Amino acid sequence: VSLLTYAGPDGEKTWPKKYPFCGGVFQSPIDFHRDILQYDSNLSPLEFIGYNVPSTNQFTLTNNGHSVKMYLSPTMHIRNLPFEYTASQLHLHWGNRNKSEGSEHTVSGKHFAAELHIVHYNSEKYPDVTAAMDKADGLAVLAILLEIGPFNPSYEKIFRHFQNVKYKDQMVQVPGFNIQELLPDRPDEYYRYEGSLTTPPCYPSVLWTVFRHPVKISQEQLLALETAMYCTESDDPEPLEMVDNFRNVQEFHERLVFISFRE
């Protein structure tokens, strides 16, 4: 989808022209602020099955021109949602070296530095993610907010490969590791709402789980994320830096976000 640029003449404001759902209902991301939050005691901790992938397995990390994404193992799934959801891929959203405020979801109007998404599909009802991605109960995405702190060795297991996926369509193999290491402390505390893909085609098909607590990565790790990748292919005479690949927050009318924690 070459149309997928966030800023400029083809930016997110033009998405609804070609992708009508982008101008529709239940759009993500959103801002979490006090008067739309409601505690829900039924929101139980998620179970992460098969997340500890042996290093004999490998994940494919690739630059798809607007994000860096890593395909995950079909043995990974989450339980304690209305259905069983199987992992598909993870990817990131970030800002730029002068403005490290590239998260998609915001809290009380505040951006975090970046955001990791782990995309799953409803494997109880659909054969694969492509069949699931335009269904209301098709996808479940886990979102981890990233902020600056100490060096994070778990995130480094992915970040150390960025130099090999600098350009569009490049890919590299990443040795398996426990993907649960990428989750924050207290993963039982999260925001939950029904929303959409944050890139075209913006299908309202995502059950969002945004963890309350951010994960820390170092300033250097964040700079690597913000400066390593390009949207363009390696031989493109006009390289385009892959930066600011986050969608702005969407209007959230008369709806509630459910929280599993008491503020």
Ligand SMILES: NS(=O)(=O)c1c(F)c(F)c(S(=O)(=O)CCO)c(N[C@H]2CCc3ccccc32)c1F
């Ligand atoms: N922020 S988000 O979680 O909404 C989200 C993205 F932001 C994003 F960039 C991608 S993508 O695969 O890199 C490109 C879109 O096709 C996907 N990929 C999803 C959407 C389409 C699709 C098809 C198969 C597997 C994954 C996805 C995505 F779910």
Ligand SMILES: [Zn+2]
């Ligand atoms: Zn995403």
